[in-house]
Amino acid sequence: MSTATETSATVTLPKVRIDYLPVLLVPILMLLALPLVGSFSTWVTLTVAALAMGMMIFLMASGLTLVFGLMDVLNFGHGVFISFGAYVSLIALGPLAGWVESTNLWLNVGALLACILVAMLVTGALGYAFERVVIRPVYGQHLKQILITMGGMIVAEQMIHVIWGASPIPLRLPEGLRGAIVIGDAAMEKYRVIAVVLGLLVFGAMHLVLNRTKIGLLIRAGVENPEMVEALGYKIRRLFVGVFIVGSALAGLGGVLWAFYRQTLTAGMGMEVNVLIFIVIIIGGLGSVGGCFIGAILVALVANYTGFLAPKLALGSSILLMVVILLWRPQGLYPVAKR
Amino acid sequence: MSDNLLNLQGVHTHIGQYHILHGVDLAIPRGQLTMLLGRNGAGKTTTLRTIMGLWQASQGSITFDGRDITKLPTPDIAQAGIAYVPENMAIFADLTVRENLILAARNGDLDPARLKWIFGLFPALEKFWSLAAGVLSGGQKQMLAIARAIVEPRDLLLIDEPTKGLAPAIIMNMVQAFKELKSTGATILLVEQNFLAAKLLGDHVAVMDDGRVVHRGAMAELAEDAALQQKLLGLSMDAHQ
Structure with a gap:
């Protein structure tokens, strides 16, 4: 058989550049903040709180980054799934009131998981309807996408007002998830620790699916070049719908965690966090789940440290971080190779 | 016929x-x-x-x-x-050589005998099997693009300026x-x-x-x-x- 390429003598092994720098930013930022904060226990409290917030932001943003990366859809209505997810948790909480007030931690966690499950199912179904009715007519038209998804979000917000009323609804954390774990002088809220664990579990699951399954390969390939995926014989539209449903369900999951964190439900809670989510996916690199994960943690860390050290700067800290990151890497931390 | x-x-x-x-x-x-x-x-x-x-x-x-x-x-x-190799090759740069070929094998797993034949045609692909396709040279990317088209038997190959x-x-x-x-x-x-x-x-x-x-x-x-x-x-x- 003929040898049809460079011989082994002329071929040199390309060096694989594994880009650890964005990952290293997280511990570097933490260590830089330690002397500025001064107290170790305060630093631990701030850092754990930031990690929890980062995980919640990641859960809310991860679906959007996939939707944008794969479908090239600017879904400004993503926040609606967060709000709906949060409100829908009320449906599960009604019959599980006993579990919520129980002192048994497992029943408390069970109530939280039931809320998450219901929220993901409902927001997934809502995502399917949203894709068919709102998104499908405007594929490839960014300006129309912005307008129609914003419009869709306003309509959905008003639907929440109609169904659950316009007043904010207080939401109590299950009994066993209230309070803090105190280690030395450092206090870590139990709920935030659970949010960190859940966030890591979801990130791990997404990582496994994207890297170890064929559907994950298809999603990653579709983010790069959907046309070529079709030319290989795969119906990318079905993949689009699937990813949109999963992205919506993840936003619903994030919405539940966010609602319990705030302990108040408002119809506008999704819209309020929308800007933050867009900042995170831009920092991470549009379409990159790993970038979104690092971006969410960085945004939360910067917000918490700045809030403690220079409260007046806290409001703009995320935008400042985005500017700095984009000056360093204009395509975000982990740019996805595009068509 | x-x-x-x-x-x-x-x-x-x-x-x-x-x-x-x-x-x-x-x-x-x-x-x-x-x-x-x-x-x-x-x-x-x-x-x-x-x-x-x-x-x-x-x-x-x-x-x-x-x-x-x-x-x-x-x-x-x-x-x-019909298999298609576009002019710009359109390999998936973030995926490894192996993953690029797995995607092209629509009918199931990669056939070892066919893979061996492809490695005979394009030895570089075996060498760079686990590397991200984006780091390959232009010629190696072209080989990968063609390998992707022939990883399973196809009736017709359309190849644009290889x-x-x-x-x-x-x-x-x-x-x-x-x-x-x-x-x-x-x-x-x-x-x-x-x-x-x-x-x-x-x-x-x-x-x-x-x-x-x-x-x-x-x-x-x-x-x-x-x-x-x-x-x-x-x-x-x-x-x-």
């Missing part, structure tokens, strides 16, 4: 307001390598993309193995047995690979700008100009007729010796 695997009859293609193909008539014989030649902008790439359904034909018909595929969506055309931008030594390696591929009885439609490579590989030739096929015949005849080359392609043989 017809001798021709693919037939295009009076195919017109519009891209936006531009009318690119003006009634393309083309027949691709089974088990042969047909070269599609022509100057830049003649409509070669558009013809391949129209066959694949990436741009819809606005008029005319395309039949593949007796089946009308003119209005089929791209995935259905691919599933019918030697574009490659070093002469790599081009000759590529020519060897296509000769080997030809010897398996594969039906290939190959767009090529490199006339030397076309001469070495083609059984048949179709020459396009201004969105139409203006010449069809045996490649050997065109290769020997300098005047015809000059007329159809504007080629000076001195430049290709």
Whole structure:
């Protein structure tokens, strides 16, 4: 058989550049903040709180980054799934009131998981309807996408007002998830620790699916070049719908965690966090789940440290971080190779 | 069974307001390598993309193995047995060489025997098996793009300018690979700008100009007729010796 390429003598092994720098930013930022904060226990409290917030932001943003990366859809209505997810948790909480007030931690966690499950199912179904009715007519038209998804979000917000009323609804954390774990002088809220664990579990699951399954390969390939995926014989539209449903369900999951964190439900809670989510996916690199994960943690860390050290700067800290990151890497931390 | 695997009859293609193909008539014989030649902008790439359904034909018909595929969506055309290697290769840079090939193996796992054959054609792919495709050289990316098209048996291969931008030594390696591929009885439609490579590989030739096929015949005849080359392609043989 003929040898049809460079011989082994002329071929040199390309060096694989594994880009650890964005990952290293997280511990570097933490260590830089330690002397500025001064107290170790305060630093631990701030850092754990930031990690929890980062995980919640990641859960809310991860679906959007996939939707944008794969479908090239600017879904400004993503926040609606967060709000709906949060409100829908009320449906599960009604019959599980006993579990919520129980002192048994497992029943408390069970109530939280039931809320998450219901929220993901409902927001997934809502995502399917949203894709068919709102998104499908405007594929490839960014300006129309912005307008129609914003419009869709306003309509959905008003639907929440109609169904659950316009007043904010207080939401109590299950009994066993209230309070803090105190280690030395450092206090870590139990709920935030659970949010960190859940966030890591979801990130791990997404990582496994994207890297170890064929559907994950298809999603990653579709983010790069959907046309070529079709030319290989795969119906990318079905993949689009699937990813949109999963992205919506993840936003619903994030919405539940966010609602319990705030302990108040408002119809506008999704819209309020929308800007933050867009900042995170831009920092991470549009379409990159790993970038979104690092971006969410960085945004939360910067917000918490700045809030403690220079409260007046806290409001703009995320935008400042985005500017700095984009000056360093204009395509975000982990740019996805595009068509 | 017809001798021709693919037939295009009076195919017109519009891209936006531009009318690119003006009634393309083309027949691709089974088990042969047909070269599609022509100057830049003649409509070669558009013809391949129209066959694949990436741009819809606005008029005319395309039949593949007796089946009308003119209005089929791209995935259905691919599933019918046509593989496509685009001009820009379109490898998935963030995926490894292995993952690129796994995606192309639509019918299941990679066949070890076929993989061994592909590694024989393109040894670099075995060496760089676990590396991200984005770090490969241009020639290696082209090899991966072709390997992706042949990782499972396909009835027809559409390949767009595989030697574009490659070093002469790599081009000759590529020519060897296509000769080997030809010897398996594969039906290939190959767009090529490199006339030397076309001469070495083609059984048949179709020459396009201004969105139409203006010449069809045996490649050997065109290769020997300098005047015809000059007329159809504007080629000076001195430049290709």
